[in-house]
Amino acid sequence: MSIRSFLSAAVIAAAAIVQPAVAADISGAGATFPYPIYSKWADAYKKETGNGLNYQSIGSGAGIKQILAKTVTFGASDAPLKMEQLQKDGLIQWPQVMGGIVLVVNIDGVAPGKLVLDGPTTADIYLGKIAKWNDPAIAKLNADVKLPDAAIAVVRRSDGSGTTFNFTDYLSKVSPDWKSKVGVNTAVEWPVGVGAKGNDGVSGNVVQTKNSIGYVEYAYAKQNKMTYVDMINAAGKRVTPAQASFQAAAANADWANAPGYYLILSNQPGDASWPMTAATFILMYGEPQDKAASAEALKFFDWAFKNGDQMAADLDYIPMPANVKEMVRATWAKHIKTH
Amino acid sequence: MTDMTLPAQADSRASAANKQSVLEGLRTRDRAFFWLTRLSALLVLAILGGIIVSLVIGAWPAIKAFGFNFLTVQRWAPNAQPEPILGGLGPIYGTLVSSLIAMAIAVPVGLGIAIFLTELCPQKLRQPIATAVELLAGIPSIIYGMWGFFVLGPFLAEHFQPFMIKTFENVPVLQDVFKGPASNLSLFNASLVLAIMVLPFITSVARDVFLTVPPVLKEAAYGVGCTTWEVMRNVVLPYTRVGVIGGVMLALGRALGETMAVTFVIGNSFKISPSIFAPSTTISAAIASEFAEASDVHQSALILLGLLLFVLTFFVLAIARLLLMRAERRSGA
Numbered sequence: 001m002s003i004r005s006f007l008s009a010a011v012i013a014a015a016a017i018v019q020p021a022v023a024a025d026i027s028g029a030g031a032t033f034p035y036p037i038y039s040k041w042a043d044a045y046k047k048e049t050g051n052g053l054n055y056q057s058i059g060s061g062a063g064i065k066q067i068l069a070k071t072v073t074f075g076a077s078d079a080p081l082k083m084e085q086l087q088k089d090g091l092i093q094w095p096q097v098m099g100g101i102v103l104v105v106n107i108d109g110v111a112p113g114k115l116v117l118d119g120p121t122t123a124d125i126y127l128g129k130i131a132k133w134n135d136p137a138i139a140k141l142n143a144d145v146k147l148p149d150a151a152i153a154v155v156r157r158s159d160g161s162g163t164t165f166n167f168t169d170y171l172s173k174v175s176p177d178w179k180s181k182v183g184v185n186t187a188v189e190w191p192v193g194v195g196a197k198g199n200d201g202v203s204g205n206v207v208q209t210k211n212s213i214g215y216v217e218y219a220y221a222k223q224n225k226m227t228y229v230d231m232i233n234a235a236g237k238r239v240t241p242a243q244a245s246f247q248a249a250a251a252n253a254d255w256a257n258a259p260g261y262y263l264i265l266s267n268q269p270g271d272a273s274w275p276m277t278a279a280t281f282i283l284m285y286g287e288p289q290d291k292a293a294s295a296e297a298l299k300f301f302d303w304a305f306k307n308g309d310q311m312a313a314d315l316d317y318i319p320m321p322a323n324v325k326e327m328v329r330a331t332w333a334k335h336i337k338t339h
Numbered sequence: 340m341t342d343m344t345l346p347a348q349a350d351s352r353a354s355a356a357n358k359q360s361v362l363e364g365l366r367t368r369d370r371a372f373f374w375l376t377r378l379s380a381l382l383v384l385a386i387l388g389g390i391i392v393s394l395v396i397g398a399w400p401a402i403k404a405f406g407f408n409f410l411t412v413q414r415w416a417p418n419a420q421p422e423p424i425l426g427g428l429g430p431i432y433g434t435l436v437s438s439l440i441a442m443a444i445a446v447p448v449g450l451g452i453a454i455f456l457t458e459l460c461p462q463k464l465r466q467p468i469a470t471a472v473e474l475l476a477g478i479p480s481i482i483y484g485m486w487g488f489f490v491l492g493p494f495l496a497e498h499f500q501p502f503m504i505k506t507f508e509n510v511p512v513l514q515d516v517f518k519g520p521a522s523n524l525s526l527f528n529a530s531l532v533l534a535i536m537v538l539p540f541i542t543s544v545a546r547d548v549f550l551t552v553p554p555v556l557k558e559a560a561y562g563v564g565c566t567t568w569e570v571m572r573n574v575v576l577p578y579t580r581v582g583v584i585g586g587v588m589l590a591l592g593r594a595l596g597e598t599m600a601v602t603f604v605i606g607n608s609f610k611i612s613p614s615i616f617a618p619s620t621t622i623s624a625a626i627a628s629e630f631a632e633a634s635d636v637h638q639s640a641l642i643l644l645g646l647l648l649f650v651l652t653f654f655v656l657a658i659a660r661l662l663l664m665r666a667e668r669r670s671g672a
Contacts, residue, residue, distance in 0.1 A: 158607030160632020185418030195607030
């Protein structure tokens, strides 16, 4: 179990003890990926304003179901909804925070950041076409690394996950074969590998299995001191997973021309862009039934935009760029009727 | 005196009426109690029926979409275009095979413990060992899962599996059953964890039925010169056969439905592999992993899997109850 998830669980437990006195908690449900940062923000927000947040991290798909059933004030999803669907249901969507997905490996003698892979090779490993670490395709990229003649133990998520959605989206963009055979979803038909539950499960498995590879959120790789893999990005440059390369990908993203902020940040152009960057989204009704509750929720998200950047960085998330925050604020003012 | 009897008579008349009303009151309360308990009992049936009905309703879209193919198709592609392709063969196979391997390990060991406890164990050690085995049943399944994931899995992958793979390398059929590469998460790993989990069920039931064997039978057998093995094989086991099978079926029911521990260690792969060292999945593990993010026909297919598991365990448990009832009747007679 990572420290982060333990801490966030503790924070939520503490919040749960304090909260019952407050009747008007902001209620939301959805993605597990941003759960640690939402609960950290909620804790600080509560201290400052006295208003609590009740966020259930039940998964992106379940979060979308909850907001459609109108049981919560906002839904949260790692996979954005398309404009048509937003319009059909009267929902407004925006990106709240970003994160990075990294590949982690466990190979004797390979230190963090020494191995490098590109998109097509990664796709072939996950397709089972590249089955050994000393395959020529990997060796070509890593002339200076000694790779063993051992089978690659592929680890992936067993539960439906926004992380999987963004990872498979990247693989689909870089590999036609992946796109036609497997495709993009929160859960796909994996050709090879073992499935582990949650980021914890995947990182735990990679740590324990020799010659394994897995994909996890950056924070899990960093906090468990795992052997991350550098990537060759869309511009053909080698990049290391870090705040700077995630931010570069975010800065290159063209949010202004994405209707309903439908933008998946994988494989962004730019020399310094990390190819597997992902935003996580909030969904709210444009004409909410409970206008007061929606106003409170927007106050919280506005506060998080204003005061939450450092907290996000502390937990290895990437805050939205200032210009995107302004666009989102304009969207709120224009499209969400809170009075 | 007369003025004494009159009030007494009146008194007794009043008390008769009083008694009547008290009795009536008691009768009403008795009837109310009868109905209360009967309703509680009916409630269980209503809940059971309700669960079946809601499972069937939930599974209906999948039944309509896939029909009997659901039982024969191995692909599990919730995002396939244009329509999702969902077949339950993988999890059904994983559920049955993992439970069967678990039984193959747990039944001999469990019966061995029970025989040792009832026949061979020094009196002083009987209770401690019996308690220790039963305490295994009290460990939450998530603990078994974590232990299997962090301790047993790596151990098997590093020591046991490579040994088996090498040993059977050139043996036909078995080379496929014990085929590499070794994996922390595998069907075999899950089966072993399951075997440990169901051990206490087999042992405690077997021990209880072994104790119902009349001592005179065993003594007679020993008297004509039987060894302990012969007494167990020819007297105790035939006498308790039905009860032992009942206990095994109870354990099987538990193994079929176990979720958390299996989800941790089985590797959650919908592909069927002849090798028991390859990852697999079970019905309950598939549901636990995918339900939260599933929608539409994907969710319905998971509910259909749940319905199949429900039917499967229902029959296994019904058979177990029947056999245990027969065993009790015999030991009572």
